[in-house]
Amino acid sequence: MNDALRRSFSNATPEEWKTRLDQDRAQILCSQHRNTPPPEIAAAIVGEAKSSLRYPPNGKLLGDWRKGEEIALLSGGGQLSRLAPERAPKRGGNCYACHALSPREVAAGNLGPSLTGYAKLRGTSDASVRYTYEKIFNAQAYLACSFMPRFGHNGWLTPEQVADITAFLLDPQSPVNR
Amino acid sequence: MKLCAKRWPIAILLLCTAWSIVALGDEAQDARARDEINKYREMLQEGNPAELSEARGEELWATPAGPKQATLEQCDLGLGPGKLEGAYAKLPRYFPDTAQVQDLDSRLTTCMMTLQGSTREQATRDWHKADSEMEALVTFVAGKSRGVKIEAANARPEEQQASALGEALFFRRSGPLDFSCATCHSQPDKRIRLSEVRDLLVPADAQAVLTQWPAYRMSQGQVWSMERRLIDCMRQMRWPEPQYQSEVIIALEAFLQKQADGGVMQAPGIKR
Numbered sequence: 001m002n003d004a005l006r007r008s009f010s011n012a013t014p015e016e017w018k019t020r021l022d023q024d025r026a027q028i029l030c031s032q033h034r035n036t037p038p039p040e041i042a043a044a045i046v047g048e049a050k051s052s053l054r055y056p057p058n059g060k061l062l063g064d065w066r067k068g069e070e071i072a073l074l075s076g077g078g079q080l081s082r083l084a085p086e087r088a089p090k091r092g093g094n095c096y097a098c099h100a101l102s103p104r105e106v107a108a109g110n111l112g113p114s115l116t117g118y119a120k121l122r123g124t125s126d127a128s129v130r131y132t133y134e135k136i137f138n139a140q141a142y143l144a145c146s147f148m149p150r151f152g153h154n155g156w157l158t159p160e161q162v163a164d165i166t167a168f169l170l171d172p173q174s175p176v177n178r
Numbered sequence: 179m180k181l182c183a184k185r186w187p188i189a190i191l192l193l194c195t196a197w198s199i200v201a202l203g204d205e206a207q208d209a210r211a212r213d214e215i216n217k218y219r220e221m222l223q224e225g226n227p228a229e230l231s232e233a234r235g236e237e238l239w240a241t242p243a244g245p246k247q248a249t250l251e252q253c254d255l256g257l258g259p260g261k262l263e264g265a266y267a268k269l270p271r272y273f274p275d276t277a278q279v280q281d282l283d284s285r286l287t288t289c290m291m292t293l294q295g296s297t298r299e300q301a302t303r304d305w306h307k308a309d310s311e312m313e314a315l316v317t318f319v320a321g322k323s324r325g326v327k328i329e330a331a332n333a334r335p336e337e338q339q340a341s342a343l344g345e346a347l348f349f350r351r352s353g354p355l356d357f358s359c360a361t362c363h364s365q366p367d368k369r370i371r372l373s374e375v376r377d378l379l380v381p382a383d384a385q386a387v388l389t390q391w392p393a394y395r396m397s398q399g400q401v402w403s404m405e406r407r408l409i410d411c412m413r414q415m416r417w418p419e420p421q422y423q424s425e426v427i428i429a430l431e432a433f434l435q436k437q438a439d440g441g442v443m444q445a446p447g448i449k450r
Contacts, residue, residue: 001343001346001347001350004343004425004426004429005426007421007424007425008420008421008424008425008426008427009417009418009419009420009421009424009426010421011418011419011421012418013418016418017418019353019354020352020353020354020416020417020418021352021353021417021418022352023350023351023352026356027351027352027356030351030356031346031349031350031351031358034349034360035349035360035364078354078355078416079413079414079416080413080416080417080418080419081413081419082419083306083406083409083410083413083419084410084413096371097370097371098370107371107372108371109368109369109370109371109372109373110367110368110369111361111362111365111368111369111370111375147361149354149355149356149357150356154354154355154356155354156354156355
């Protein structure tokens with residue numbers, strides 16, 4: 001497979017190989033086990049994810065829900081293509097691609113569960129805040145080979161942006177909970 | 179330009195669809211969204227702009243071109259020179275003369291090189307552009323398999339290797355969003371926003387997809403081949419762009435064709 005990839009992506013730069021095509025340990029294991037790893041491997045993936053969690057330097061896991069809403073809505077960013085050059089270089093969470101959140105946004109996808117009314121469902125305790133932040137930062141800290149991107153772990157979003165989305169999910173004023 | 183007038187009603191329909199599902203629960207909402215999308219797809223099927231591509235491809239097929247000023251009429255797409263009916267439904271397949279597993283784009287390129295004397299560069303230049311000759315030829319040849327059952331080529335070891343590679347690639351996760359094909363295409367009844375993403379591990383779903391490509395894409399205003407569709411999936415996965423007609427693309431096509439075996443071809447289809 002690696003030879004076929006080398007030949008097929010012969011235009012990719014070394015940097016693109018490193019950041020886009022080469023796999024880390026979790027990606028290798030999840031690919032190999034088709035996202036349903038046996039228990040001991042699942043535990044290793046979860047353990048590794050938990051031990052590499054990072055938090056905003058100020059320690060605040062609840063950021064600004066308005067900023068979080070913007071990030072949740074932002075869909076573009078990060079594509080590499082000669083055929084269709086990137087138009088929106090700003091990276092977003094694109095949360096609505098997979099989750100229902102604010103009931104105002106009707107065109108929500110369903111690859112992930114609906115998160116509308118999330119705060120009511122999960123409560124706003126410290127444990128709930130921490131879980132929510134960590135789930136967005138690295139979903140595999142809770143479920144090995146989750147389909148959800150490891151937004152913080154992979155550096156797609158900053159810890160502060162993850163905290164903003166956490167607030168978007170948990171703040172009583174956020175449209176998610178109104 | 180000619181299609182702008184057509185696109186507006188689609189936008190309005192989409193808006194109406196969106197509004198009408200506001201008040202429903204999750205499951206009802208999902209079912210309703212699917213119904214509405216299928217409804218306007220049916221409406222558009224009656225006037226698929228891909229027919230223009232098909233007609234143009236038919237003309238190009240029989241028009242002398244290239245340094246040798248020859249037509250493509252003697253092109254062998256796997257069933258013998260000039261045999262077009264049902265050929266697309268059996269691609270990709272192994273071709274002894276090139277010693278490669280080839281899809282339609284790749285095989286047409288071979289014919290342009292051998293019959294017409296073109297270089298690979300000439301044959302594939304601008305392949306991705308609207309109204310390219312490749313787009314028209316692919317649409318025309320695929321249309322010649324309408325009503326024919328997909329018969330995935332699997333007799334040769336090279337064909338088996340290609341679909342096995344495609345299957346492994348389907349599950350291969352990489353990049354900053356950890357995506358593989360399976361991320362979106364291995365569960366039933368899923369959508370990204372309002373767009374259906376079929377479970378390509380289930381024959382009925384794989385058939386529903388593979389029988390429609392190449393397809394006219396309303397959002398793009400042009401026909402896309404299966405190659406273009408897959409290359410764009412990789413763009414959305416934030417992968418770099420693979421080479422046109424490269425092994426990974428043809429391997430994925432071989433795997434998907436195997437998943438869709440037995441489906442009745444209806445291409446060119448019409449898509450969002």
